[in-house]
Amino acid sequence: xxxxxxxxxxxxxxxxxxxxxxxxxxxxxxxxxxxxxxxxxxxxxxxxxxxxxxxxxxxxxxxxxxxxxxxxxxxxxxxxxxxxxxxxxxxxxxxxxxxxxxxxxxxxxxxxxxxxxxxxxxxxxxxxxxxxxxxxxxxxxxxxxxxxxxxxxxxxxxxxxxxxxxxxxxxxxxxxxxxxxxxxxxxxxxxxxxxxxxxxxxxxxxxxxxxxxxxxxxxxxxxxxxxxxxxxxxxxxxxxxxxxxxxxxxxxxxxxxxxxxxxxxxxxxxxxxxxxxxxxxxxxxxxxxxxxxxxxxxxxxxxxxxxxxxxxxxxxxxxxxxxxxxxxxxxxxxxxxxxxxxxxxxxxxxxxxxxxxxxxxxxxxxxxxxxxxxxxxx
Numbered sequence: 001x002x003x004x005x006x007x008x009x010x011x012x013x014x015x016x017x018x019x020x021x022x023x024x025x026x027x028x029x030x031x032x033x034x035x036x037x038x039x040x041x042x043x044x045x046x047x048x049x050x051x052x053x054x055x056x057x058x059x060x061x062x063x064x065x066x067x068x069x070x071x072x073x074x075x076x077x078x079x080x081x082x083x084x085x086x087x088x089x090x091x092x093x094x095x096x097x098x099x100x101x102x103x104x105x106x107x108x109x110x111x112x113x114x115x116x117x118x119x120x121x122x123x124x125x126x127x128x129x130x131x132x133x134x135x136x137x138x139x140x141x142x143x144x145x146x147x148x149x150x151x152x153x154x155x156x157x158x159x160x161x162x163x164x165x166x167x168x169x170x171x172x173x174x175x176x177x178x179x180x181x182x183x184x185x186x187x188x189x190x191x192x193x194x195x196x197x198x199x200x201x202x203x204x205x206x207x208x209x210x211x212x213x214x215x216x217x218x219x220x221x222x223x224x225x226x227x228x229x230x231x232x233x234x235x236x237x238x239x240x241x242x243x244x245x246x247x248x249x250x251x252x253x254x255x256x257x258x259x260x261x262x263x264x265x266x267x268x269x270x271x272x273x274x275x276x277x278x279x280x281x282x283x284x285x286x287x288x289x290x291x292x293x294x295x296x297x298x299x300x301x302x303x304x305x306x307x308x309x310x311x312x313x314x315x316x317x318x319x320x321x322x323x324x325x326x327x328x329x330x331x332x333x334x335x336x337x338x339x340x341x342x343x344x345x346x347x348x349x350x351x352x353x354x355x356x357x358x359x360x361x362x363x364x365x366x367x368x369x370x371x372x373x374x375x376x377x378x
Contacts, residue, residue, distance in 0.1 A: 019080035040190035083155035221249035276325035293322035307357035
């Protein structure tokens with residue numbers, strides 16, 4: 001957006017310039033000015049130190065290391081370029097390096113910037129005053145590290161990366177420091193462009209929802225992994241079908257049934273367990289899948305007699321694949337763990353019976369002949 005000045009009842013655009021044209025340097029000028037007053041970064045920050053690099057085996061330095069009112073350490077990376085370079089990658093690396101900082105280390109960093117014989121006490125008092133606390137005993141860092149990127153402008157690569165990283169739970173802000181020239185005076189328009197201030201609360205809510213969803217998904221995956229680990233161990237004592245399978249965090253676990261395109265799968269929903277023979281020969285090959293399914297279904301009397309009960313034959317007309325299955329409606333992954341052995345034993349027994357009933361009919365299928373009969377091209 002342009003910056004205008006009112007002149008003789010008219011709006012006249014102020015001339016844009018660059019930091020390079022005005023001989024304004026990153027460290028000597030921009031960094032020094034923001035160290036003295038960080039309000040252009042859009043919030044109340046206490047600048048702890050500049051050029052922070054108190055770690056081993058690295059000569060890299062954080063432009064400004066700050067503290068916010070919520071007791072988060074804030075990494076500020078500054079560029080005077082028109083695209084921001086690779087500042088988001090640098091800042092993430094720096095954030096990782098300071099993520100384990102303690103309050104004592106924060107006080108020591110600030111004391112180093114203040115200097116003097118009484119620097120440690122002055123640093124402690126300044127931090128307590130900023131956080132509005134009475135003693136160090138009350139002061140504890142949040143353990144989070146935020147990032148602020150300040151540059152003359154940002155490339156699409158940076159803005160896209162920052163938006164994505166924020167959606168993953170990071171807290172990164174982009175502050176555009178755009179220089180203008182009016183007569184002999186240089187003006188700087190400091191604007192937060194990510195996240196947009198008016199959308200910040202909304203984005204925080206979205207991020208919280210994403211985080212909650214991630215926690216739920218992770219918890220569910222832990223349940224699946226534990227269930228299938230127990231299932232493999234338990235079923236292996238009675239049958240070989242899943243003996244060499246690896247555990248998984250998915251809601252299903254598969255074993256072969258002796259022919260490509262056919263899988264014997266055990267699966268869980270919240271309140272139901274299932275054993276199924278899943279038919280999918282090739283990719284998007286619905287006609288042959290349907291033909292194979294119908295050929296097996298024509299033998300359903302013999303197959304179900306061998307299985308020892310009825311099976312659910314699902315052609316799935318709207319999908320490319322088909323399945324033959326049997327459900328257990330008395331428990332799923334939400335069942336108490338004390339009930340898992342009953343479910344696991346049912347899955348094992350049913351899978352063994354289904355393999356016995358279907359393996360020979362599947363292996364004897366003349367798939368090429370079925371293609372010819374049904375007019376399907378090879």
